[in-house]
Amino acid sequence: MTALQQLSPSLLWSFFDSICSIPHPSKHEAALSQWIQQWARDKGLALEVDKVGNLIIRKPATPGMENRKGVVLQAHIDMVPQANADTAHDFTRDPILPRIDGEWVKATGTTLGADNGIGAAACLAVLADDSLQHGPIEVLLTIDEEAGMTGAFGLEPGLLQGEILLNTDSEQDGEVYMGCAGGIDANIHFDFQAEAVPAGWHAFALQVKGLRGGHSGVNIHQDRGNANKLLARLLLALQEQAELRLSHIAGGTLRNAIPREANAVLLVPADQCAAVQQRLQSHAAALQQELKEVEAQLQISLQPCAVPTQVLDSDTQQRLLAALVACPNGVIRMSQAIAGVVETSTNLGVIKTEGSQVFVQCLIRSLTEEGRRYVEQMTRSLFALAGARCELSGGYPGWAPDPASPIMQQLRDTHQALFGELPKIMVIHAGLECGLFKASYPHWDMVSFGPTIQGAHSPDERVHIPAVARFWTLLTTLLANIPTKA
Incomplete structure (x- = not known):
C-alpha cells in the first residue's frame, strides 16, 4: 500500500x-x-x-x-x-x-x-x-x-x-x-511592429517571483500580489525615468489563477544601465514594503541577458504598459446583500508575447449579470482606448x-x-x-x-x-x- x-x-x-x-x-x-x-x-x-x-x-x-x-x-x-x-x-x-x-x-x-x-x-x-x-x-x-x-x-x-x-x-x-x-474571459490582443534592437544597447531580464498566487475567485479578496500588475508597474516606472525598449513580456499561465511569476526582456542604452539598475532596486524595495504583510517572499531581480533580435515598436510599448497598469484587477465590489462576500472581481491572469502580438487575458467574475457587464464595459473601453482588440468569450452564468x-x-x-x-x-x-x-x-x-x-x-x-x-x-x-x- x-x-x-x-x-x-x-x-x-x-x-x-x-x-x-x-x-x-x-x-x-x-x-x-x-x-x-x-x-x-x-x-x-x-x-x-x-x-x-x-x-x-x-x-x-x-x-x-x-x-x-x-x-x-x-x-x-x-x-x-x-x-x-x-x-x-x-x-x-x-x-x-x-x-x-x-x-x-x-x-x-x-x-x-x-x-x-x-x-x-x-x-x-x-x-x-x-x-x-x-x-x-x-x-x-x-x-x-x-x-x-x-x-x-x-x-x-x-x-x-x-x-x-x-x-x-x-x-x-x-x-x-x-x-x-458567473464569469467571462476577456481576451486582448496588442499587435506590434517588430523593430531592430538599437545598436549598442544592453539587454536585461526583469523577473517578479515568489508570490503566493492562488485561486482568482476564492483568494481574490485577500489582496495578494499579482505578478503581472507588479511587472507592469515596474516597467512603466523605469520607462518614465530612462530610455527603455521592450522585447518580451510574459506572466501567469491561467486566467483563473492569480499570477505568481512574470518576466520581461528590456533594453537600455549602455550609459544608462547603472542608473536603471539602481532605480529598479528602489522600486523593488517600495513594492516589497507595500506587500510585506501578505507577500513576504516577493523577489524582484534585474539581470543582464543575451541581446534579442527585435523589440516592440515604441507606440505599442507605450500603449501596452499604460493599459496594463490601468487594467482593473482584484475586487471591484463587495456584495451588499450577503455580508463578507465578493460580488464582482477581475483577474489579470495571463500575458504572453507570441510572434508580433502581445496577448492579455482577464477573467471577470460576478454574482450578478449587471456587475459582470460593468466590468466587461470597463475592460473593453480601456483596451479600446489603448488601441487593442478585446474579445469576450466563455461566459457562464x-x-x-x-x-x-x-x-x-x-x-x-x-x-x-x-x-x-x-x-x-x-x-x-x-x-x-x-x-x-x-x-x-x-x-x-x-x-x-x-x-x-x-x-x-x-x-x-x-x-x-x-x-x-x-x-x-x-x-x-x-x-x-x-x-x-x-
Whole structure:
C-alpha cells in the first residue's frame, strides 16, 4: 500500500492516489477518463459517455431504497496545471507526486489536483462501496471545468434522471455553498511592429517571483500580489525615468489563477544601465514594503541577458504598459446583500508575447449579470482606448441562491447532528458548474460542499486529511437519508 492508501477513508484515498498517478490537466483528461470507464465496466456499473466526453455512471439503489429521490453526485476530472519555476514537470505525461506532511497532503513542486480530485475520488468510492445505504445514484464526472467548463456547457437535457445534485467542488470544511459567481474571459490582443534592437544597447531580464498566487475567485479578496500588475508597474516606472525598449513580456499561465511569476526582456542604452539598475532596486524595495504583510517572499531581480533580435515598436510599448497598469484587477465590489462576500472581481491572469502580438487575458467574475457587464464595459473601453482588440468569450452564468432549498436544509441538519454545530451557509465567488447545470436541469435541487483545500490553483495546494474524513462521513450519511419521492 502507498502512504495515501493507508489514510482513512482508505477507499477514497486509494482512488485519489490512482487519480494522481494519471496525468489529467484540463483538455488532457482522456487517459483518466479511459481508466475510470474501464473500472466502471469491470465493476459492472451502467456507463454512458456523452457527446462532449462527460461520464455518467449509474448505481442502483440499495434494496428497499428504490423509492428515494435520485441523487446526481458530481465532480470534474480535470486539474489546474501549475508548477514552481524550479520544478520540471510535464502535466500531460508526468504523474502528480503526493506526499503527507502532518495533517495535510501536498504535491511535490506542483498543484496537487485535490481540486477536484478528492471530489472525484469520493464519487468513485461511493460507487465502489457496496456497504453504503442509498437510493438511486448517478455519478456525473465532467471534463474541462478549469479551462472553460466545456463539460458543463455541453451537458444535454434528459440524460440524467436524478432530482438532487450534490456538487463536491467546494474547498472549506464546515461550509455549505448554495450559490456561486458567473464569469467571462476577456481576451486582448496588442499587435506590434517588430523593430531592430538599437545598436549598442544592453539587454536585461526583469523577473517578479515568489508570490503566493492562488485561486482568482476564492483568494481574490485577500489582496495578494499579482505578478503581472507588479511587472507592469515596474516597467512603466523605469520607462518614465530612462530610455527603455521592450522585447518580451510574459506572466501567469491561467486566467483563473492569480499570477505568481512574470518576466520581461528590456533594453537600455549602455550609459544608462547603472542608473536603471539602481532605480529598479528602489522600486523593488517600495513594492516589497507595500506587500510585506501578505507577500513576504516577493523577489524582484534585474539581470543582464543575451541581446534579442527585435523589440516592440515604441507606440505599442507605450500603449501596452499604460493599459496594463490601468487594467482593473482584484475586487471591484463587495456584495451588499450577503455580508463578507465578493460580488464582482477581475483577474489579470495571463500575458504572453507570441510572434508580433502581445496577448492579455482577464477573467471577470460576478454574482450578478449587471456587475459582470460593468466590468466587461470597463475592460473593453480601456483596451479600446489603448488601441487593442478585446474579445469576450466563455461566459457562464452564476448560480442564484435558493434559501428554501430542501437539500441545503437537510445537509445543514445532518452536519449539526454529526458534528454538533451548524455549517456556514455560503455563496462562493468562484465558478461552480451548478449555474450551467440549471440551464439544462432547472428542477434540480443543488448544494455544494467539500473538505478543506488550501492554495488551490497553485503549487502550494494542500488538502486537510481530517477534513476529508469528515466530508466522507457527511456525504455518506446524507446519501443514507435522502427522502422518498413525492
